[in-house]
Amino acid sequence: MGRILVHICCAPDAVYFLKRLRQDFPEDEIVGFFYDPNIHPYEEYRLRYVETERTCRQLGIKLIEGEYDLEDWLIKVKGLEDEPERGRRCSVCFDYRLERSARLAKELGCEAMTTTLLMSPKKSIPQLKESGEKVSERYGVKFLALDYRKGGGTQEMFRISKDLEIYQQDYCGCIYGLFKQKEGEIFWDLVSFKGRRPGSKEETLFVKEVRTFAETLGLPVREFEFPFLGWKVLEGGVWVDREAVPSFVVPFSQSVRGRVRANVERRIGNVLYLSKQFIRIVLLEDFRDQPVETIRGLTNPTFLVPAEWEERLKNSRVEVTLRTEFREERSRDLFVGSEEAEEIIGIPADTLQDGRGYTKGFLEDLLRREEESIKTGKLAVVLIGAHSLGRPGQRFFEEVTGRRIDRVLPYPS
Numbered sequence: 001m002g003r004i005l006v007h008i009c010c011a012p013d014a015v016y017f018l019k020r021l022r023q024d025f026p027e028d029e030i031v032g033f034f035y036d037p038n039i040h041p042y043e044e045y046r047l048r049y050v051e052t053e054r055t056c057r058q059l060g061i062k063l064i065e066g067e068y069d070l071e072d073w074l075i076k077v078k079g080l081e082d083e084p085e086r087g088r089r090c091s092v093c094f095d096y097r098l099e100r101s102a103r104l105a106k107e108l109g110c111e112a113m114t115t116t117l118l119m120s121p122k123k124s125i126p127q128l129k130e131s132g133e134k135v136s137e138r139y140g141v142k143f144l145a146l147d148y149r150k151g152g153g154t155q156e157m158f159r160i161s162k163d164l165e166i167y168q169q170d171y172c173g174c175i176y177g178l179f180k181q182k183e184g185e186i187f188w189d190l191v192s193f194k195g196r197r198p199g200s201k202e203e204t205l206f207v208k209e210v211r212t213f214a215e216t217l218g219l220p221v222r223e224f225e226f227p228f229l230g231w232k233v234l235e236g237g238v239w240v241d242r243e244a245v246p247s248f249v250v251p252f253s254q255s256v257r258g259r260v261r262a263n264v265e266r267r268i269g270n271v272l273y274l275s276k277q278f279i280r281i282v283l284l285e286d287f288r289d290q291p292v293e294t295i296r297g298l299t300n301p302t303f304l305v306p307a308e309w310e311e312r313l314k315n316s317r318v319e320v321t322l323r324t325e326f327r328e329e330r331s332r333d334l335f336v337g338s339e340e341a342e343e344i345i346g347i348p349a350d351t352l353q354d355g356r357g358y359t360k361g362f363l364e365d366l367l368r369r370e371e372e373s374i375k376t377g378k379l380a381v382v383l384i385g386a387h388s389l390g391r392p393g394q395r396f397f398e399e400v401t402g403r404r405i406d407r408v409l410p411y412p413s
């Protein structure tokens with residue numbers, strides 16, 4: 001019996017490829033190697049890795065994670081930033097990843113190596129073959145240029161990935177591909193916000209990590225992806241006498257035009273109204289961000305501010321900037337348990353603007369503690385996506401399953 005090293009680029013490309021490889025080489029041991037320092041940003045890298053790990057575990061294939069040496073990769077492709085996909089940058093990128101894979105194959109005593117990149121419909125098989133054969137020859141390892149795309153392989157790959165609810169990326173991986181393939185729609189891919197904002201990569205990663213854990217306990221899991229009206233703050237703040245006032249922007253606030261200088265015109269209850277652009281400042285004794293219960297259209301530009309700032313706000317000129325954006329987004333709910341369970345509890349998957357939210361450790365403890373109740377149908381748990389922006393994930397779940405979530409845990413204090 002021999003051993004084959006498989007360089008793995010992502011779970012969708014790997015899942016069908018590995019199954020076919022196992023059928024064609026039943027006597028050989030298969031070892032996976034996730035080595036993809038080209039992937040940008042790091043959250044995307046983690047997401048693809050977590051999904052690859054889940055896939056390999058389901059198939060019983062050992063997986064080794066390579067180093068995330070992004071800087072070295074960037075140096076290697078310097079000068080080739082504007083190359084099209086399948087161009088010279090991709091050749092360098094293949095050489096880089098496959099060379100390291102061939103070296104590992106040699107170290108592990110593998111007779112052959114291959115790559116799941118061969119499965120990717122957008123990649124050139126001759127280009128991959130040339131790269132793979134060139135680098136593997138140096139280490140005395142055979143390169144298997146397998147074409148599992150033909151004969152309906154590509155369609156089968158998409159079908160299996162969908163069935164297994166594997167995360168499907170929408171660009172090849174590197175920052176240059178991201179610029180070209182997403183045609184300018186890349187701002188949200190590259191900006192990290194504190195915590196796990198609704199619909200973010202961080203939120204998806206969290207859901208996938210909890211899913212992986214639930215599966216290791218043998219619990220039934222299912223994901224529900226849903227669209228929602230996303231809203232984000234691009235920039236914004238409140239100042240008095242040039243000093244920044246601690247603040248959070250209330251979700252669905254509209255932008256203000258320019259940098260506004262205004263006075264407090266009146267106070268009603270705990271709300272200060274400024275003299276321009278319908279700006280509101282809500283004074284809070286207990287200063288923290290708050291989720292919104294219902295999806296709204298535009299609302300007045302509204303800030304939450306600690307109550308102790310009231311006198312300074314009233315006695316000075318207040319400066320405000322705010323630029324927000326609405327866009328179509330996607331998030332997902334993770335359902336753990338049976339849809340016939342006696343009780344369903346919900347837990348927000350996202351975090352508030354101040355970073356408050358549930359941790360992976362909390363979810364793991366809960367699932368471990370309730371393992372029996374979940375398996376026997378007494379309890380089910382839904383990790384709800386985008387919860388702080390008007391509960392779209394809860395509404396979606398309840399609509400598609402016809403089940404109400406009996407209790408949703410509040411965001412931790």
Ligand code: SF4
Pocket residue numbers: 038039085086089090093094172173174175176177
């Ligand atoms: S487009 Fe894909 S294959 Fe080409 S350089 Fe970027 S990550 Fe590598």
